[in-house]
Amino acid sequence: MSRTICLIGTRKGFFLAESDEARSDWKLRGPYCESWPIYHAIMDGKGTIFAAAASEWHGSAVWRSPDLGETWTHSSEGLAYDDDRRISKVSVLSAKHDRVLVGVEMPGVFESTDDGETWSVKTTLAGQPGSEVWDDPNNQPPGHLGISAVFEDADDRSHWWAIAQGIGMYETADDGATWTPRNRGLRADWPREHEEVGFCVHKVARAADGVRMYQQNHVGMHRSDDSGLSWTEITEGLPSEFGFAAAAHPHDRDTFHVIPLDPGHGRTMPDGKACVWRTEDAGSTWRRSDAGLPQENAFVGVLREGMANDTYDVPGYYFGTSTGQLFVSNDDAASWQEVAGYLPAITSVEVAILD
Amino acid sequence: MADVHLPTTLTPLFAGLPRRLEVDAPTVDGVIAQLEERYPGLRDRLCVPGPELRTHIHVYVDRERAELTTPLDERSRVDVIAAISGG
Numbered sequence: 001m002s003r004t005i006c007l008i009g010t011r012k013g014f015f016l017a018e019s020d021e022a023r024s025d026w027k028l029r030g031p032y033c034e035s036w037p038i039y040h041a042i043m044d045g046k047g048t049i050f051a052a053a054a055s056e057w058h059g060s061a062v063w064r065s066p067d068l069g070e071t072w073t074h075s076s077e078g079l080a081y082d083d084d085r086r087i088s089k090v091s092v093l094s095a096k097h098d099r100v101l102v103g104v105e106m107p108g109v110f111e112s113t114d115d116g117e118t119w120s121v122k123t124t125l126a127g128q129p130g131s132e133v134w135d136d137p138n139n140q141p142p143g144h145l146g147i148s149a150v151f152e153d154a155d156d157r158s159h160w161w162a163i164a165q166g167i168g169m170y171e172t173a174d175d176g177a178t179w180t181p182r183n184r185g186l187r188a189d190w191p192r193e194h195e196e197v198g199f200c201v202h203k204v205a206r207a208a209d210g211v212r213m214y215q216q217n218h219v220g221m222h223r224s225d226d227s228g229l230s231w232t233e234i235t236e237g238l239p240s241e242f243g244f245a246a247a248a249h250p251h252d253r254d255t256f257h258v259i260p261l262d263p264g265h266g267r268t269m270p271d272g273k274a275c276v277w278r279t280e281d282a283g284s285t286w287r288r289s290d291a292g293l294p295q296e297n298a299f300v301g302v303l304r305e306g307m308a309n310d311t312y313d314v315p316g317y318y319f320g321t322s323t324g325q326l327f328v329s330n331d332d333a334a335s336w337q338e339v340a341g342y343l344p345a346i347t348s349v350e351v352a353i354l355d
Numbered sequence: 356m357a358d359v360h361l362p363t364t365l366t367p368l369f370a371g372l373p374r375r376l377e378v379d380a381p382t383v384d385g386v387i388a389q390l391e392e393r394y395p396g397l398r399d400r401l402c403v404p405g406p407e408l409r410t411h412i413h414v415y416v417d418r419e420r421a422e423l424t425t426p427l428d429e430r431s432r433v434d435v436i437a438a439i440s441g442g
Contacts, residue, residue, distance in 0.1 A: 058401070059399060059400060074396070077399070
């Protein structure tokens with residue numbers, strides 16, 4: 001029987017929820033990481049948990065646990081620029097190809113090849129359009145994450161993508177040595193300095209075929225059928241063009257989920273009704289998935305790393321709210337159950353299966 | 356030997372690090388250097404590159420606000436404080 005591990009990052013530490021393959025009964029434990037604010041937590045292929053954290057007192061570090069949270073260490077050795085730029089937080093992690101990458105603010109990506117014991121600068125995307133302004137605090141949005149996403153090709157170590165918050169998505173085919181903006185076709189409702197960047201990419205989820213991508217943008221849902229070379233808007237049918245969290249179906253490239261939010265200051269689910277929206281035709285039509293979710297006075301939000309899927313034959317989906325509820329579907333988004341109701345504000349949710 | 360007092364937020368981060376210990380060093384920076392030798396990684400938790408003390412880490416020597424260069428004598432008391440921050 002497989003073990004299902006849900007990794008939960010919160011504003012007050014890391015938590016872990018564990019279930020079996022049925023994903024009906026869950027045991028929660030934590031907080032870990034001395035209750036540091038966690039921005040993203042993942043598990044690598046060897047079962048080691050990594051958590052990107054930033055303490056207001058003690059700075060940024062990546063925590064790691066090789067034994068599902070029983071013991072923890074942390075390190076920031078090498079996690080610094082060699083000039084006068086300061087890292088305010090470590091924002092997002094990726095672990096593939098026997099290494100760990102972490103996106104940071106001020107924008108850059110660091111790499112560890114020794115299980116998170118030491119780090120070195122991989123790239124700052126220097127010279128890319130947009131990079132000339134992104135270290136200026138006047139150009140940084142609230143809660144600035146710098147590099148807000150890093151995701152890698154499953155087969156090619158040198159091929160990966162990075163999102164610079166408020167600027168756009170970039171692709172590298174030579175392990176970070178050179179970059180190309182990948183924002184063609186995106187919408188922006190504001191003036192931009194460069195044709196290729198200036199887009200507010202919130203979240204990119206890759207479809208089951210490894211080629212298609214879905215993107216929740218600050219303005220609109222988009223889809224790319226050519227690995228990000230071009231984008232087409234698929235917002236029609238959703239209650240809002242704004243949101244953060246998204247999750248693709250692990251086996252069907254046409255099925256995808258997103259959590260639209262009101263776009264103003266509230267950034268909560270529309271009308272106080274908690275809802276995941278699902279398409280099964282690549283965004284041509286959308287329908288509600290809300291069975292088991294609160295449908296009255298549920299003014300909850302979900303952040304960009306706050307939703308995930310597993311890879312079972314009947315896939316499960318998971319999302320954590322900024323008010324501390326964790327919801328799980330174990331039946332391919334047909335219904336939902338609340339697994340935890342009183343956690344600190346949830347920043348990230350990821351899922352791993354251990355055989 | 357300076358009488359060094361550390362904040363409760365720091366000690367759980369390093370196995371065996373006590374709240375209070377004696378350190379023979381000429382300055383606050385010297386104290387941190389010695390602690391770094393015994394507890395690798397500790398400097399990063401108190402200082403940013405430069406080095407400078409982190410914004411919300413305050414150090415007092417004999418109850419006076421101190422900097423990394425503040426000198427110590429054999430009987431100095433050094434308090435490292437995690438200042439009020441966050442919620």
